[in-house]
Amino acid sequence: MRPKLIIFDVNETLLDLKPLARRINASLSSDLAFDIWFSTLLHYSLVEAVTGHHEDFSKIAKATFEMTAAKFKKVIPEEEIKSILGMIKKLQPHTDVLEALTKLREKGFTLVALTNGNSTVAREQIVNAELEHLFDNVYSVDEAQAFKPHPKPYQYVLGKMNTKPEETLLVAAHGWDITGAQRAGIQTAFIAREGKFKYPLAENPNYDCKNLLALVKCLT
Known part of the structure; x- marks a missing residue:
């Protein structure tokens, strides 16, 4: 039909999403960083869905970015995280x-x-x-x-x-x-x-x- x-x-x-990917990879010093972050973001959005809870996607994006940064042993300042993830709007x-x-x-x-x-x-x-x-x-x-x-x-x-x-x-x-x-x-x-x-x-x-x-x- x-x-x-x-x-x-x-x-x-x-x-x-390539400009955002490049920025995340550079900030976490790994060509794998964006893919890991994006997969983690989707994973935890599904955790919210299957547990009957709902959270703002931008908050999940920030939380999972911090998790990904920790995986690469990086501590990214709050303002830099905001700047990086803000690229999604542009x-x-x-x-x-x-x-x-x-x-x-x-x-x-x-x-x-x-x-x-x-x-x-x-x-x-x-x-x-x-x-x-x-x-x-x-x-x-x-x-x-x-x-x-x-x-x-x-x-x-x-x-x-x-x-x-x-x-x-x-x-x-x-x-x-x-x-x-x-x-x-x-x-x-x-x-x-x-x-x-x-x-x-x-x-x-x-x-x-x-x-x-x-x-x-x-x-x-």
Whole structure:
């Protein structure tokens, strides 16, 4: 079924995290630091979700950054941590994003964003990336009080947009996000950003694309 609603993940799917990765790797003196921090961040967001608690994603980001710094035997001053993690608000879109979203919008698709970040950060990211005119709404998981890939955030967006799961497509560069949406009954499109892979134990996504422009060709 041709989707009516397309839900986009934000970080890495739309926005390029490489500048933040370089900064974190430099501050912790390791090429592995960013990957360890980001994995730890996702891990503890899931701890919150499965234990029935919810915490601001930015607070989890800071806490897990401190954990990662300790792993590398580093003590980073509070203001520097704030400066480093504040870069998340200033990320630029991948080179295919503006053209792809514009084409999808022109073809009549309804576009929204759904991110684990809090509402304030999410909107700042989309505005800074100059993409706000392309989205009908930007949703944070805070509104559902559970982090992706818990079913609640996907179900929340479906309810707000009055759209059925089978009429909806989730677009993400993360295997865990794809898996969560699949298991909520939503169509999925995996975008193979550098270093990102599908989860082998999940079903194949409806669309498996090297970038967003390839997805546009599939949908139009």
